[in-house]
Every structure is written in C-alpha cells, then in structure tokens.
Amino acid sequence: MRIGLIGTGRIGSFHAGVLARHPEVESLVVADADAARAAGVAGALGAVAAPDVEALFGHALDAVVIASATAAHAQLIARAASAGLPAFCEKPISLDVPGTTAALAAVAEAGTELQLGFMRRFDAGYRAAREAVRSGRLGRLHTVRAATSDAEPPPAAYLPLSGGLFRDCLVHDFDVVRWVTGREVTEVYATGSDAGPAMFREAGDVSTAAALLTLDDGTLVTATATRCNGAGYDVRMELAGDRDQIAVGLDDRTPLVSVEPWAPAPPGKPWPGFLERFGPAYEAELDAFVRLVRGEGPNACDGREALAALRIAEACEASRRERRPVRVDEVPSR
Secondary structure, eight states: OEEEEEOOSHHHHHHHHHHHHOTTOOEEEEEOSSHHHHHHHHHHHTOEEOSSHHHHHTSOOSEEEEOSOGGGHHHHHHHHHHTTOOEEEESOSOSSHHHHHHHHHHHHHHTOOEEEEOGGGGSHHHHHHHHHHHHTTTOSEEEEEEEEEOSSOOOGGGHHHHOOHIIIIIHHHHHHHHHHHOOOEEEEEEEEEOOSOHHHHHTTOOSEEEEEEEETTSOEEEEEEESOOTTOOEEEEEEEESSOEEEESOSTTOOOOOOSTTOOOOOOOOOSSHHHHTHHHHHHHHHHHHHHHTTSSOOTTBTHHHHHHHHHHHHHHHHHHHTSOEEGGGSOOO
8 A cells, every 4th residue: 555644743753653554555765845854854764755746646646644734635635635635634624614515526526535534433441431431331421521631732833823722622522522432512612821931922812612512311511721821731621420430541650749747649740741651542543544444444533533622622712702602503414
C-alpha cells in the first residue's frame, strides 16, 4: 500500500513514523508547505519527499493522511475525494460549519471514505469506559466530568488560527462524551476566563473554560479545559451512575496530589504532552485507517462525527459570548 502524508509538523512527523513502520504500508510519500522539512522527515524514514501537494497526488497513491495546518484541511479532503482516495484527517475538518459540510459533501459525492483523528476513541481507558457504560455496569449514568489540561500554552502565533479553546481543545471532550455515553448533547451553558497570559486576550480567546452539557437522557456533564496547568498535562474523565463510578486517566502519572494525611505517595512524573499520553491511541487509529483502506474493517470515526462535535463547540462559544444556555439545535447543521 502507498500512502501520501500531507504535513510534517509535530503530529505529521509522528504519523509519518507510525506509517513508515506499519507492515502493510509499502511506501510513504510526504509533502509539506516547507519542502525542506518534508525532505528531512522523508530522509529519516526512508520515505519519498514530494516537492509540493500536487506532486504528491501525482504518485499512484492508495490513500492520503492529512496533518497539515487546519486552514487547509477542508480543501485537501475535497482534493483527496476528487482523486477517489480515502483520507484520514486530523481534527478539525474546518473551524466553521459551512466549511465542514462542504468537505463532507465532497466526500459523499465521490463515494470515498473520510476518517477523523479523534484519537481518544482508540485509547484503552476510554474504550473500557464505553464498555462499562454500554454493559450497564454503572447503572443509570447521572454525572460525567471531563477535563483537559495542558501544562503550557501553545505559541502565541497559534492562538488566532486555532479557533479558540472550545473548538481546538474541548472538541476532543465533546466527541468522546458522545462516543462513550452513546448520547447526544442537547444544551450547553459555557463560560471562560482570559485571566492567563495576555496573548489570550489579544487573540480574543480564553485560557480556561468550563461548560455544563445536558445529554438527551438528562445526564449532566461538566467539561473543563485550561492551557496553563502548572502541575502538568492532565486528561481525565469520570463517569458516575447509580450503581458504580469509574475514571479514565487516573494513574500514577496523573498530576494530582491528595493533602489527606493517609493519602498514597505523590504521583510520578506526569506525561509531557498529548503525543506521549496518547501515543498508542494515535498508532491504533492509523492502523484502523489502513484496515479501512484494505477493506478489512469499518470506518472507526467517520468524518461526520466532526460536525457533531463542532456544533457543540459552536454552541459553547455562543453561550460564553451571550451568557446564556444555548441549545445545540440553535447551531445550523450546514
């Protein structure tokens, strides 16, 4: 199988390494807006470097992996679809609903496949949580708490391009809440704080955010995120039902210390960041994509899931801005 990879930044380089090691990938062609960077990645992995994206599509590819800058995702998805190629794309498809639906329409018209990079669906802990909910082990689910905390803020130049904390960061929580519970979010009430570094205020973004989500069965979900968690990278989910409760991401690397006198020893060194914490999940999602391309498995995260998560994020942004509860069905679906 020959796969083309577009984008050789941090996540793109990681994906390139995974694909280069995959036993079913016979050759890998990479391209980037920075041709020298693509050549460096290709040289380290024994891959082929294309001088630009059009040249990459000139190779006899079986599939495309898109890890470019967010602004190019929708266009590249449509380009892959027009070439009749299945595509894997890092989230998001687009930072707005019209851009997202246009890309999805291009995929539907071409009859190709699009798998989205919501990697938490492939994490062992989240998969175990989904099974616990679906099996009835927790009983009637009544409360979910989701948290995503980055140890350090991203570069200031990234913030205006990110779409904001709800679309860029909490969108992972919105997706995995739907996936784990099997329920839809009907209403949100969200707020945010820009009390962190000035670059957030300058970008019109917030450094910390919180949202109360109501699911279609009445389950309540709190989802919080921050870019400035001094204790370290921390991604967790807690699910409580009328029979039992469980947690995802609670282990000896969770940067959380109890002050109770009988508490266990402090945790070890926290995960440096998302690539280390979710490394196995990233590998698993690409393996699922390879199997999809080979016709050996279903689409594990159809591109349409991105639209559902984005509409929740859009509702949260409206709620933060207007200081009111917002129903998700207030957000246009196209």
